[in-house]
Amino acid sequence: GENVEQHPSTLSVQEGDSAVIKCTYSDSASNYFPWYKQELGKRPQLIIDIRSNVGEKKDQRIAVTLNKTAKHFSLHITETQPEDSAVYFCAASWGNQFYFGTGTSLTVIP
Amino acid sequence: GAVVSQHPSRVICKSGTSVKIECRSLDFQATTMFWYRQFPKQSLMLMATSNEGSKATYEQGVEKDKFLINHASLTLSTLTVTSAHPEDSSFYICSAGPGTGASTDTQYFGPGTRLTVL
Numbered sequence: 282g283e284n285v286e287q288h289p290s291t292l293s294v295q296e297g298d299s300a301v302i303k304c305t306y307s308d309s310a311s312n313y314f315p316w317y318k319q320e321l322g323k324r325p326q327l328i329i330d331i332r333s334n335v336g337e338k339k340d341q342r343i344a345v346t347l348n349k350t351a352k353h354f355s356l357h358i359t360e361t362q363p364e365d366s367a368v369y370f371c372a373a374s375w376g377n378q379f380y381f382g383t384g385t386s387l388t389v390i391p
Numbered sequence: 392g393a394v395v396s397q398h399p400s401r402v403i404c405k406s407g408t409s410v411k412i413e414c415r416s417l418d419f420q421a422t423t424m425f426w427y428r429q430f431p432k433q434s435l436m437l438m439a440t441s442n443e444g445s446k447a448t449y450e451q452g453v454e455k456d457k458f459l460i461n462h463a464s465l466t467l468s469t470l471t472v473t474s475a476h477p478e479d480s481s482f483y484i485c486s487a488g489p490g491t492g493a494s495t496d497t498q499y500f501g502p503g504t505r506l507t508v509l
Contacts, residue, residue, distance in 0.1 A: 315497045317471040324484060324500040325435070370435065371499075379486075379498055383434040 283308040285373050287382025294361050295390050302385045304371035305353040311373040311380075314347060314354045319368045319384075328369075329356070364373045394418055395487050397501030405509055412470045412504045413484030418464035421487035425498065426458075429482045442469045464489075475508045478483055 284307040293342050294300050304314075312333040317325035331338045331354065332346045342361075347354040358365055366389045371382040396446040404410050414424055427439040429433040437458050439460050440448045447460035457479075459471040468487075472479055482505055 296491065317500075324502045327497050328502070330497055357394070362450075368432075374497075379425070379487075381435050381437070 283311060283373055283375070283378070283380040285371060285380045287371050287385060289385060290383065291386045293388045293390060296361060296363060298361055300361050300387055300389075302356045302357040302369055302371070302387070303353060304382050305351075306373040306380070309349075309352065309354070309373065310362075310371065310375045313346070313384070315372050315373040315374070316343075316345060316356050317369065317370045317372070321367075322341045325370060339386070348352065358387075361387075363389050363391050365389050392500045393488070395485065395499045395501040397485055397504055400502060401505045401507075403507045403509065406476050407474055410472045410475055410506060412485075414468045414470070414473075414481055414487065414501050416466045416487040416499070419488075421475075422465060423488070424462060424468040425485045426460060426468075427469050428487065429503075430483055431482075434486065438470075472506065473499045475506070477508045480506055480508045496507060 284293050287304045315330035316328050318328045329340050329345050331347050342359050344357045361370040361390050367388050368384045370384050396415045398413045399444055401485045424441045426436050426438045429435050437450050438453045441460045441462040443462045443465050462468040482503050484503040485501040488498045493502055
């Protein structure tokens with residue numbers, strides 16, 4: 282089955298700096314890669330996703346890149362703000378099977 | 392669109408009792424729903440995959456007789472924790488999707504149920 286690894290597990294950045302979270306996957310059949318943000322005590326919310334036929338996608342301050350050959354994808358948050366503090370999960374999916382990374386706890390220091 | 396509800400949001404029960412948690416997709420139909428368990432500051436642990444009209448597929452290490460899953464319709468899946476014990480105390484989250492009527496092919500999460508077993 283699929284194996285998704287996510288790094289780092291914790292990340293602290295100064296407000297205004299950029300944050301990068303990386304994930305790798307093992308199954309070349311995976312073709313959909315969403316990223317979720319989970320604030321304390323709340324449900325994970327989809328923030329951005331990318332499909333295997335696209336190399337990069339951007340939505341305001343967040344962007345995701347995908348390298349199919351190397352089987353890794355990354356989340357980039359620019360101009361970080363305190364409200365970006367949360368746990369972020371990546372996932373790799375094929376069909377109706379979703380495999381989540383172990384999460385990254387991001388803290389943005391004001 | 393693509394809203395998933397979960398009920399109850401919080402439940403406290405005595406050891407040995409059973410607790411049922413409902414997961415509903417409110418504005419789309421989901422042939423597949425997933426049940427996760429999440430410990431504080433940890434990742435989502437997939438417990439089982441629930442397919443409408445068929446038996447659930449349980450992950451390794453998850454007791455199917457203890458965590459009963461029923462997916463009777465395209466909008467409702469239930470998780471019953473039978474003979475609950477304090478070690479079953481956790482945050483249980485369901486998700487639904489992909490499905491028809493949803494705007495993307497992703498999963499949509501319910502708000503979670505905090506189970507405390509005394």
